Amino acid sequence: MPFLPVDDQLEIISKGTEEVIPLQDLRHKLEFSIKKNKPLVIKLGCDPSRPDLHIGHSVVLQKLRDFQDLGHQAILVIGDFTAMIGDPSERNKTRPQLTLEEAKSNAESYIEQSKVILDVKTLKVLFNSTWLNKMNFSDVIKMSSKYTVARMIERDDFTKRFESKIPISMHEFLYPLAQAMDSVEIRSDVELGGTDQKFNLLVGRDLQREYDQEPQSIITLPLLEGTDGIEKMSKSYDNYIALDDSPEDMYGKLMSIKDSMICKYYKLAVFADKEKVLSVENQLKDTSINPRDIKRDLAKDLVARYYDKDIALKAEQAFDQIFVKKSIPDDISVFILEEDSTILEILMSESLIESKAEGKRLIGQNAIKIDGEVCSDPGHIFSKGSGDLIVKVGKRRFLKISG
Amino acid sequence: MPFLPVDDQLEIISKGTEEVIPLQDLRHKLEFSIKKNKPLVIKLGCDPSRPDLHIGHSVVLQKLRDFQDLGHQAILVIGDFTAMIGDPSERNKTRPQLTLEEAKSNAESYIEQSKVILDVKTLKVLFNSTWLNKMNFSDVIKMSSKYTVARMIERDDFTKRFESKIPISMHEFLYPLAQAMDSVEIRSDVELGGTDQKFNLLVGRDLQREYDQEPQSIITLPLLEGTDGIEKMSKSYDNYIALDDSPEDMYGKLMSIKDSMICKYYKLAVFADKEKVLSVENQLKDTSINPRDIKRDLAKDLVARYYDKDIALKAEQAFDQIFVKKSIPDDISVFILEEDSTILEILMSESLIESKAEGKRLIGQNAIKIDGEVCSDPGHIFSKGSGDLIVKVGKRRFLKISG
Numbered sequence: 001m002p003f004l005p006v007d008d009q010l011e012i013i014s015k016g017t018e019e020v021i022p023l024q025d026l027r028h029k030l031e032f033s034i035k036k037n038k039p040l041v042i043k044l045g046c047d048p049s050r051p052d053l054h055i056g057h058s059v060v061l062q063k064l065r066d067f068q069d070l071g072h073q074a075i076l077v078i079g080d081f082t083a084m085i086g087d088p089s090e091r092n093k094t095r096p097q098l099t100l101e102e103a104k105s106n107a108e109s110y111i112e113q114s115k116v117i118l119d120v121k122t123l124k125v126l127f128n129s130t131w132l133n134k135m136n137f138s139d140v141i142k143m144s145s146k147y148t149v150a151r152m153i154e155r156d157d158f159t160k161r162f163e164s165k166i167p168i169s170m171h172e173f174l175y176p177l178a179q180a181m182d183s184v185e186i187r188s189d190v191e192l193g194g195t196d197q198k199f200n201l202l203v204g205r206d207l208q209r210e211y212d213q214e215p216q217s218i219i220t221l222p223l224l225e226g227t228d229g230i231e232k233m234s235k236s237y238d239n240y241i242a243l244d245d246s247p248e249d250m251y252g253k254l255m256s257i258k259d260s261m262i263c264k265y266y267k268l269a270v271f272a273d274k275e276k277v278l279s280v281e282n283q284l285k286d287t288s289i290n291p292r293d294i295k296r297d298l299a300k301d302l303v304a305r306y307y308d309k310d311i312a313l314k315a316e317q318a319f320d321q322i323f324v325k326k327s328i329p330d331d332i333s334v335f336i337l338e339e340d341s342t343i344l345e346i347l348m349s350e351s352l353i354e355s356k357a358e359g360k361r362l363i364g365q366n367a368i369k370i371d372g373e374v375c376s377d378p379g380h381i382f383s384k385g386s387g388d389l390i391v392k393v394g395k396r397r398f399l400k401i402s403g
Numbered sequence: 404m405p406f407l408p409v410d411d412q413l414e415i416i417s418k419g420t421e422e423v424i425p426l427q428d429l430r431h432k433l434e435f436s437i438k439k440n441k442p443l444v445i446k447l448g449c450d451p452s453r454p455d456l457h458i459g460h461s462v463v464l465q466k467l468r469d470f471q472d473l474g475h476q477a478i479l480v481i482g483d484f485t486a487m488i489g490d491p492s493e494r495n496k497t498r499p500q501l502t503l504e505e506a507k508s509n510a511e512s513y514i515e516q517s518k519v520i521l522d523v524k525t526l527k528v529l530f531n532s533t534w535l536n537k538m539n540f541s542d543v544i545k546m547s548s549k550y551t552v553a554r555m556i557e558r559d560d561f562t563k564r565f566e567s568k569i570p571i572s573m574h575e576f577l578y579p580l581a582q583a584m585d586s587v588e589i590r591s592d593v594e595l596g597g598t599d600q601k602f603n604l605l606v607g608r609d610l611q612r613e614y615d616q617e618p619q620s621i622i623t624l625p626l627l628e629g630t631d632g633i634e635k636m637s638k639s640y641d642n643y644i645a646l647d648d649s650p651e652d653m654y655g656k657l658m659s660i661k662d663s664m665i666c667k668y669y670k671l672a673v674f675a676d677k678e679k680v681l682s683v684e685n686q687l688k689d690t691s692i693n694p695r696d697i698k699r700d701l702a703k704d705l706v707a708r709y710y711d712k713d714i715a716l717k718a719e720q721a722f723d724q725i726f727v728k729k730s731i732p733d734d735i736s737v738f739i740l741e742e743d744s745t746i747l748e749i750l751m752s753e754s755l756i757e758s759k760a761e762g763k764r765l766i767g768q769n770a771i772k773i774d775g776e777v778c779s780d781p782g783h784i785f786s787k788g789s790g791d792l793i794v795k796v797g798k799r800r801f802l803k804i805s806g
Contacts, residue, residue, distance in 0.1 A: 085544050135540040137581070141488050144574035150565065152573065153552070162553065170555065170576060171547035177573070178540070 006030045018195050018220040026217040029189050039072040043188035049083040051106035053113040054240040055269045056224040056233030060192050061117040068119045075124045077182045078107040081132040113243050131185045146210035155199040176200050180207040188216045195220045224268045229258040247303045251315035254299040259291040270301045332398040343380045352397045367394050409433045421598050421623040429620040432592050442475040446591035452486040454509035456516040457643035458672045459627040459636030463595050464520040471522045478527045480585045481510040484535040516646045534588045549613035558602040579603050583610040591619045598623045627671045632661040650706045654718035657702040662694040673704045735801040746783045755800045770797050
């Protein structure tokens with residue numbers, strides 16, 4: 001497959017990114033790749049100790065897929081070396097120590113989940129223990145000599161901890177170098193990562209230079225906040241939409257995001273084009289449109305992306321069903337049906353209406369619903385054996401009739 | 404050999420030290436050693452990239468010897484591991500990279516030179532490459548996890564460099580841990596070092612604790628300034644007295660120290676006892692005594708320590724001889740003797756005297772010397788074939804007569 005012209009490639013590559021450093025270098029690399037008809041090596045590192053992929057991961061994975069579609073060589077570097085060591089200081093509970101088996105199995109699961117985004121046929125998967133396990137103390141000293149303490153402390157989280165006197169174990173300084181060695185080992189041309197990985201990606205760049213390689217370009221992608229709209233999406237915050245969530249869960253979780261997150265999710269979860277995002281922004285400004293309806297469209301788009309449109313529609317219907325049930329308070333009164341009774345008799349006896357006249361008026365206004373369905377018959381009779389039914393009067397009065 | 408009682412041992416051990424940390428622990432160790440009739444393991448690390456031993460080294464070596472004399476096990480740990488790596492950042496020119504052969508040969512030379520102080524028959528010599536070469540990246544991470552960045556930066560020279568923004572390469576943080584692993588490996592009970600090594604010795608203590616060992620006690624010894632009285636004694640400052648210097652060099656170099664250093668050299672170079680040091684202090688206060696004479700005694704004591712008293716006396720005589728020659732400026736005029744001539748003729752022709760009468764007067768005042776000997780004969784004749792002779796007229800006029 002011939003490569004697209006540089007400008008066309010750059011347009012696709014740059015879309016949705018936070019930073020491309022340095023852009024000029026990437027242009028040269030692409031030119032060289034076309035000239036030599038040689039695909040670029042695109043690195044994405046992954047942490048097998050957190051193998052649950054969610055749509056937050058889809059941002060970088062989709063960018064890797066973009067490179068695949070442009071004919072470049074995507075390499076997934078499984079960080080099993082550090083995952084198997086874990087955090088020997090036991091300060092960091094989010095970094096458990098994995099066995100070789102767990103690391104392998106998590107990596108397989110990671111690849112399996114990423115199939116919905118990546119082209120796994122051309123994907124190259126490498127385990128960094130392959131080369132990092134071979135390094136001895138002397139190699140580590142040589143590697144460490146290429147980097148200064150001051151630059152390491154510049155990493156945002158290290159700076160904060162250092163200044164607040166929160167201990168940083170010395171091995172934590174070795175991890176950024178270890179993953180940077182991955183770039184040296186695979187001679188990556190480009191590395192992808194979330195904005196929170198920028199420092200590490202730059203260390204890779206520096207280390208390649210020290211090992212006499214052309215330094216990789218780095219591309220950072222924005223982080224997607226979780227459904228809470230506050231924290232980065234993560235399983236540990238329980239604010240995530242998994243790539244392998246059921247259509248119903250995907251739809252329902254998306255509906256729980258804040259209105260202020262709608263545009264960001266349009267961009268980073270369903271990768272809408274500029275025009276679509278602009279139109280959504282306008283809709284959100286239009287007070288006659290309920291943001292909930294825009295979110296419903298977004299939720300359908302998301303499910304359609306990972307499944308298809310029909311499944312998305314069914315997920316919506318299922319959601320509506322559940323949503324009705326969900327909109328009922330937990331602590332409503334229960335009326336135990338002893339004998340067949342009309343709706344107005346029951347509502348009167350439970351004081352949900354003050355008179356049968358009020359009940360009739362409300363029914364006339366379609367303001368009384370049974371299990372979400374409008375009740376239009378003032379003589380509607382509840383019979384024994386009909387199970388639990390929820391009666392809603394107006395907006396806030398509920399009664400469960402247990403028949 | 405039964406061990407001496409704890410208090411007697413402690414008196415010998417503490418003598419001349421800067422710090423014993425913690426003293427109480429050392430007492431317990433000695434008690435335990437007596438109880439179990441088991442010698443303590445005393446560690447001294449040495450850097451084979453600087454194998455030229457001088458009397459600055461004798462301070463720690465003598466302390467190690469004290470432990471040997473008390474029946475304990477002295478271990479010399481040759482730091483060949485780091486010496487063979489050198490400084491990969493090439494920032495530090497004082498740490499050259501040694502080959503395996505050089506490291507071995509330097510170590511042998513170190514031991515050979517230290518024979519004048521240590522009891523090499525019972526000395527155990529270990530090369531730290533034996534265990535450090537076996538460590539892989541994963542071991543290094545585990546080791547590094549035991550220590551924090553903040554504590555490492557606390558090391559005096561690191562603090563200064565960090566604050567002055569002078570780069571510290573990350574591998575420099577690994578060296579203190581590497582030598583601390585030596586303490587873990589040999590399970591040292593006590594480690595000796597100069598005061599400039601205090602930080603490293605404490606890291607050894609910390610690391611042993613982290614590896615579930617009883618932490619070593621550390622003993623720091625004062626540093627001996629070189630003959631310039633300013634810098635630490637070191638070959639690179641050319642202010643050193645080597646352990647294998649000739650008696651003449653030893654004597655001569657010692658004579659070049661400043662008067663203010665006399666007491667310190669009495670303590671740290673010849674290990675004089677308290678009474679002697681006190682008496683020297685009093686002599687120095689006594690203005691009727693020329694400090695040069697005290698220094699001559701010290702110089703003789705030093706040579707006698709490494710050779711014997713007779714050799715010390717001969718060194719003094721040789722020094723006196725040389726001293727006279729040394730007091731002649733380098734750039735004096737030379738008179739080439741063509742025919743036998745009297746001293747006054749020559750001095751006249753070279754304008755060292757204005758008249759023969761002045762010459763006679765000076766001879767009468769013993770103010771003319773030939774090769775340091777007073778000339779009392781105004782008719783003294785220089786003959787061809789008598790070689791070079793130095794004539795000194797008064798205090799500042801010199802002439803070399805080349806016969």
